[in-house]
Amino acid sequence: MIRRDSLYRRLLTWLLLPLLALGGLMVLQAWLDARRTADRAHDRLLEAATLAIAEQVQWQDDRLWLDLPPAALEMLATDAEERVFYALYDARGRFVTGNAELPGDPRGGAPGDAALLYRDIDWGEMTLRQGVRRSRLEDWQQRERFEIRVAHTREGRERLAAELLRANLAYILGMAALAVVVLLLAIRGALAPLTRLRRAIRARDPRTLAPLDLPLPRELAELRETLNELLARMRRVRANQERFIGDASHQLRTPLAGLSARAELALRQDEPERWREALEAIRATGTRISRLAVQLLSLTRLNNPEYHPEMGRVDLNDLAREAVRTHWASCHRDGIDLGVETAAGALTVEGLDWQLEEALGNLIDNARRYGARRITVRTRPSPPTLEVEDDGPGIPASRRLLMLRPFHRGSDDQEGSGLGLAIVDGIARTHGVRLSLDDGVDGRGLLVRLRFQEAAS
Structure with missing residues (x-):
């Protein structure tokens, strides 16, 4: 025991x-x-x-x-x-x-x-x-x-x-007994605020994260404030989770309903050609739902105030080449010229390779979905910079900040989710990187820059 x-x-x-x-x-x-x-x-x-x-x-x-x-x-x-x-x-x-x-x-x-x-x-x-x-x-x-x-x-x-010692001992023992009683009462009284704090925590509803409001001595008041800070962080995490649930339910409700309607309509058809069209539509909707779920999870994790990942050394040149290799097939299938331009030598920064890969993937995918015919992934030194430039319709300067908000779409295209640039913005904030949206070459298209503050090594 x-x-x-x-x-x-x-x-x-x-x-x-x-x-x-x-x-x-x-x-x-x-x-x-x-x-x-x-x-x-x-x-x-x-x-x-x-x-x-x-x-x-x-x-x-x-x-x-x-x-x-x-x-x-x-x-x-x-x-x-x-x-x-x-x-x-x-x-x-x-x-x-x-x-x-x-x-x-x-x-x-x-x-x-x-x-x-x-x-x-x-x-x-x-x-x-x-x-x-x-x-x-x-x-x-x-x-x-x-x-x-x-x-x-x-x-x-x-x-x-x-005899004199016995008389003094009786006096000393009496004083000692009184001192022990006073000591016990003093300790019990000194620990009473701690008991009140324990009872207050135990009596709370497990679902509530409201701060503790309990008068306590200075030493225990510091503990109370620490608990309140912990509760505040838990409130932020829960708010982030609730926001994710609300966003997911709002964004997934429409495509899921469309998926169910497509399947029901296909069941009423007798022609195999109609079935094939319905299956193609269902596949496209399923792909969109899957991508939307992944983006929602990524955005929720980036917006989590308690998420503090451990950074590592990342070579931006290798990152740009890998992103082009990953997306080259889909761009080639759509007739898009996807290329890469890298700086000479290694260009390393502190970061998370999978997050930066996701940022490049979202930028390439956005450019592909919104009409670009040419996409270039580029790295620059001094300071280390990642760029994705396309020749698509671009974004008006007045709406570029709005495009960084979740679920904000730049056109009436219903294929997009409005999360791509929001995810890129979250990744930039995680890395302490300056994100900028500018016009492309000759004022056409869009140029997205991720400019790192750390000097290249």
């Missing part, structure tokens, strides 16, 4: 990852703050204990003497039942009294009124928090200096730090 990707899941993942990282940093910070707070609180107790002990130091019998009250150490023995140690040292660093010989102040120097020192020490197999106070007797006769060293185990500190 293929697991489909989800924009909701991706947004949630990419937003939760920073939140989790931030939450981890907050927990670490909370733990460090809890330890610092616990240390400050118990260091105050150490300070009070050393001060209480220092106040009890006296000079007696020519030596320092300490009568330690129980309250001085009880303040360090919390509910965690830490082990408490103390020691009194004289000015020369000799142990006077205490329940443990603790290390002294590493700062060195003579004992005096230096600031209280707090530090963690490893003593025996225990980790202790120690406070060292340097002081002196305040008696007016004796100013002996001494050092009070007090230490206790860290159970109380660890317990207080854990």
